[in-house]
Amino acid sequence: MTAPRPCRVVAALAVATILSTAVPGPAGAAPGDEFRWTVEPAAAAGTGPRSQFSYDLGPGQQHDDRVVVTNRSTGPLTFTVYATDASTSTDGAFALPPASQPARDVGAWVDLGRQTRTLRPGERIVLPFRVTVPRNATPGDHAAGIVASVAEARTDAAGQRVNVERRVGVRIYLRVNGPLAPMVDVESVQVSYANPAVPFARGPATITFRLRNPGNVRVGGAARLRTTGLFGVPLSGSQDVTLPELLPGARVTLVHRVDGVLPAGMLTATVRVDATSSEQALPAVTRSGTAWTVPWTLLYLLVLVGAVLVLLWWRRRRRRVAGTEVEPAAAPVEPADVGAPDTDPAYESVATPAGTRG
Numbered sequence: 001m002t003a004p005r006p007c008r009v010v011a012a013l014a015v016a017t018i019l020s021t022a023v024p025g026p027a028g029a030a031p032g033d034e035f036r037w038t039v040e041p042a043a044a045a046g047t048g049p050r051s052q053f054s055y056d057l058g059p060g061q062q063h064d065d066r067v068v069v070t071n072r073s074t075g076p077l078t079f080t081v082y083a084t085d086a087s088t089s090t091d092g093a094f095a096l097p098p099a100s101q102p103a104r105d106v107g108a109w110v111d112l113g114r115q116t117r118t119l120r121p122g123e124r125i126v127l128p129f130r131v132t133v134p135r136n137a138t139p140g141d142h143a144a145g146i147v148a149s150v151a152e153a154r155t156d157a158a159g160q161r162v163n164v165e166r167r168v169g170v171r172i173y174l175r176v177n178g179p180l181a182p183m184v185d186v187e188s189v190q191v192s193y194a195n196p197a198v199p200f201a202r203g204p205a206t207i208t209f210r211l212r213n214p215g216n217v218r219v220g221g222a223a224r225l226r227t228t229g230l231f232g233v234p235l236s237g238s239q240d241v242t243l244p245e246l247l248p249g250a251r252v253t254l255v256h257r258v259d260g261v262l263p264a265g266m267l268t269a270t271v272r273v274d275a276t277s278s279e280q281a282l283p284a285v286t287r288s289g290t291a292w293t294v295p296w297t298l299l300y301l302l303v304l305v306g307a308v309l310v311l312l313w314w315r316r317r318r319r320r321v322a323g324t325e326v327e328p329a330a331a332p333v334e335p336a337d338v339g340a341p342d343t344d345p346a347y348e349s350v351a352t353p354a355g356t357r358g
Helices: 296-324
Strands: 015-022 037-041 053-057 062-071 077-085 115-119 124-132 140-155 161-176 185-193 203-212 220-228 239-242 251-261 265-276 285-293
Touching: 037 077, 037 140, 037 161, 053 062, 062 077, 062 115, 115 124, 185 265, 203 220, 203 265, 203 285, 220 251, 239 251
Parallel strands: 053 161, 185 285
Antiparallel strands: 015 161, 037 062, 062 124, 077 115, 077 140, 140 161, 185 203, 203 251, 220 239, 220 265, 265 285
């Protein structure tokens, strides 16, 4: 998705929601899906078809305009037409609050009232309104929508009577003249990894990053996601993600999956946001998050191989020890020489002559 263009030429987006509230009452037939209607700006003199309302006004200024509601269904419909504020939802959608929530910004500056009209099939109605910017309005971009809702009575699966409100709306972009401050911030980056079951295989990494628009100008643009390992070694190719439109004050959380990431220890996911406003490109903002991508299967194989090597070494050592611990045979005793004279002088006998007495 490209960056948002100036508010005078931003593409429109019809908003449709369904709101249900339980109410007592008898069961009835549910209307079919042939209920269709449109809400669009009326043609302005000297201009081509418009897909949204866009204004550049200063504090205290007014602007008159008209909105057209057309019943394109096969039966009569009763519409409730009103203006309400707009915001960016947490997933990046252009969101309009329920009708029960009072408007406090541009929705309150639109003098349209809350009108209820019944239109025949193919009938259209043109409703005038006036936008009045308060003198204390803050500079920058403001957003709202004009909604035409149709309430239907239905019976749910439990037999309970419910009211279903179907809404279709057209956007209003209003820029209040004054100092502009386009900004974007990457508040956090988190990364998780699914280890593959096959050794040396690549697995998917899920990168979750939260963006915030602290400025007063709506911004868009793109983000580039990279995964790297130790020393900045790339673990997969970089991927580009188109950012949703961020209205002032918006905070969105985006989740993106990156496939083909090699498990190589520490995994670092880097998000670089190149945001743009209707006037200029903003300075790039970068933030990173880390996780460990331990290849458990390969680790288990290494442990198994190591255990086998230790077992083989132990068995070999036992055989070697068993061969060296055999008891030696007793040394043979040599027999003494019988009749050999005793050579010890202490025991040398002295011969005496015969007949001589000692």
